[in-house]
Amino acid sequence: MSPVSQETGQGASTIHEVLERVCPVMHIAEGFLPPAHAVAWGVASAPFIVHGVRSLTREVREHPESTLLLGASGAFTFVLSALKLPSVTGSCSHPTGTGLGAILFRPPMMAVLGTITLLFQALLLAHGGLTTLGANAFSMAIVGPWAGYALYRLLRRYGAPLMAAVFFGAFAADLSTYCVTSAQLALAFPDPVSGFWGALGKFGSIFALTQIPLAVSEGLLTVFVMRLLVQS
Amino acid sequence: MLPIDAAAHSSRWRRRHPVDKAVLGFGLTALALCLPPWPGAALVALTALAVLLGPAGVPGRRLWRACRVPLGFCVTGAATLLVQVAGPEGFLSLADDGPARAGEVLLRTSAASLGVLLFAFTTPMSDLLPRLVRAGVPAPVVDVALVTYRMSFLLLDSVRRVREAQAARLGHTTRAAAWRSLASLGATAFVRAFGRAARLQDGLAGRGYDGALRVLVPEAGVSGRFACGSVALLGSVTALTFVLEGPLT
Amino acid sequence: MSEPALVALRGASFSYEDGPLVLSGLDFEVREGRALALLGRNGSGKTTLMRLLSGGLRPDTGELTLQGRPVAYDRKGLTRLRTTVQLVVQDPDDQLFAASVAQDVSFGPLNLGLPDAEVRARVDEALTALDIGHLADRPTHLLSYGQRKRAAIAGAVAMRPKVLVLDEPTAGLDPDGRERLLATLDGLREGGTTVVMATHDVDLALLWADDAALLTPEGVRCGPAATMLPRTGLLRQAGLRLPWGVAVARLLRSRGLPAGAAAPRTPEELAALFVPGAEPEGAEAPR
């Protein structure tokens, strides 16, 4: 394969490259968490996912045509998280898509769509994992969307302009996702000396601090996309 | 397309019931998590690798390519275990048991990943998703997942073509252009996804679409022999771990 | 013919929400066993007409009848309609939703409430009719365009419709693929299915169809293909051109070469008009 490379700033030419050649995906990998933690995060996610499944089932029962629309939303979430995000600092990452998804489809739906996306990423791309599905769902499909959506609604209620609310919503969704990931890792691997807080510092500086510029990028992207969507 | 997906559809074990492959693959993953990493996870990894490359017939190159992805995360994550914060030797210092912990985590992750990959490389989504209903997942969720799966490929394809068209008009040469391109790519993907859904709705109406996506599950039986063999294999790995644990540690 | 048409629209008008009238006071019928080509320019309402016929849209005024009886747009009426008329849209991706070909084809029969064994039999039958039995377990997203097109048609055929309506079935196919598809359609016709096809291609219509229906601004004009398609004025109204053979025969005739009045459908038929004789080697008919 020799598609014209990303590095020269040109288009990717195979899906494979669009997806994974460029930069790492920040899902907790298969088997990375000890069994007790994996189970605990699964239990913590369960009520949110069950709640999401209930509202999805209700939605489909009331509006049968929404099956296809929800499927389209899922595909959009999946594809969005596969795009490459140019960062303001030059490093790169994928958008989480959780902020945009939460604003467009609401957090309960995102709990289900996000989990489906994570399942596909685990089985089709080896991103993330099944044993860590609970933990990843908690950060990406639950905390991220809820945090982003909450901030978005709050800002809107206090009269912030739409695009400002969208920016901070997406920013918060992205950043909170990675803060939770760092905390999950710190809980599983406390520092031998300074314990949880030291570990949080370590993981945070790798997974959350480096994410701040990327969260800015995701906020900007979300604003641009929303602006185009509002236009058309 | 997606290499794991393509491999699964042409897998030698394609005809096996997903439960067969789940018992073996997820069993190995469970062992990787539960057994002591040394020598347990190492044994699990070796077993999974042997099954993948041997009887399951997965090409080594494809497997390696799929493995590279999680490895990046694991190495970064494991590296943090090498250092400790605020110890007696300064703010950041090497942790005494760092290499051991990092090694254990790497072993466990690799072994667990190989177990899931054994399932993923041999079981296409078309065999798995419709059966989830029988496993208790509500049908509407499975339907949505089914559409998500199908439409993701269409959408990825569109996104690939749109990106290339943008590149052809120099859409990635400057940072401003790259942002402009990415934003319109995201918006296009959204519009495309919902346009597709609307047209699919019309396309399916004639065949009686009423919101439920009923499909016939491929015929395949759970093989008692395969399941017994898998359990026996898992048992031997466990036993071997406990036998070797003493001498090796 | 006193027998009622298999499917017919009587005085049907239709407009999309907030849009202008697409079809107005339209009469149109599909007769059993007659291969029918539906011709007209882009935007003339071909697709709308096909969706009205297959129940995807409901006429604003006028009615749709099946074997003389008006269609009721309730569950029972629609089921009757769907087992009589099946539409295959132009883009196969608008019809394929499932992860594998066999699963997709099974969707319609399952919705009819048939038992699994019967569904499986229908799926096999449809895949065989479309010559894609070997693709049954293949995922739809790994198929070529031509294969996806066949899979989409198989999904409709599995409903065992009396009438199969195809929107531009040969669009995007290369000459070989086109020829194979036409052969497949001939097979379906022999099996008793009435086939209707929308197309831009007058040469194809003349070659393949018994009857031609032309959508003009003045309404739809139907008749035997061999008498409809040489009518220059009518074709011009429908935004179409004369078929090649007809155009050449007319030119040669007007220049004094003697020839019959038939509308030649292939180069062979055209040549035979002028010089009756055995077929030579090496000259293949474009279809």
Next chain:
Amino acid sequence: MSEPALVALRGASFSYEDGPLVLSGLDFEVREGRALALLGRNGSGKTTLMRLLSGGLRPDTGELTLQGRPVAYDRKGLTRLRTTVQLVVQDPDDQLFAASVAQDVSFGPLNLGLPDAEVRARVDEALTALDIGHLADRPTHLLSYGQRKRAAIAGAVAMRPKVLVLDEPTAGLDPDGRERLLATLDGLREGGTTVVMATHDVDLALLWADDAALLTPEGVRCGPAATMLPRTGLLRQAGLRLPWGVAVARLLRSRGLPAGAAAPRTPEELAALFVPGAEPEGAEAPR
């Protein structure tokens, strides 16, 4: 011609990841001012070849040259390539991503870093060339298929490429739309753009192209359209049929009617082969 080709591939091979070789050891060139038709069956690699020419893909081996100089796949080299060769893909929706037609067409010129006035001038020029000046402010999703196709071509034309490569530009257009598009392409050619077109339609290729390139399993075979397209064996290798006019002329000739050796492109040319004389009324040429 000793002048180097405008664009050329030399010994180019390409395969998609994990896939078989699509093209191997391919030599292909586009000569300035020659209308070139690229023909071949589905899956023969037409689209891949066009993506290689326009820099969307990079050959695994061999090289792409612009006016004799190899293309460097860095930012500067690709910019040079993309201001020389522009590809218009088959589905216009893959190329239209801005909200309005004018915005979409301005995308390329803006990325060239041109001043606003110049961008505006280029957009106007491109819209005029494609005859869609009146659609400038229309949202792209409200356009008809033919209009979207024109808008997509305008986006490429606004880059002022020396070579415009079009993938099946007439697919999905009705005869009128097709004729208008061909007239537009003639206009672009008169303006100095070299046009390359991939198509399945041998009649169209014979009518429109100066040169024809046939993709066969043995490689690509190029030559003047009038000598390439009557070659039955070569066409069969490429999965194609003889053009209508050629097939009829050959049949008539083989039956003893006297005629020249030319490949007739229209019914008129065909008729004139046998009965030279004035054009009669009422028989229009299908294009």
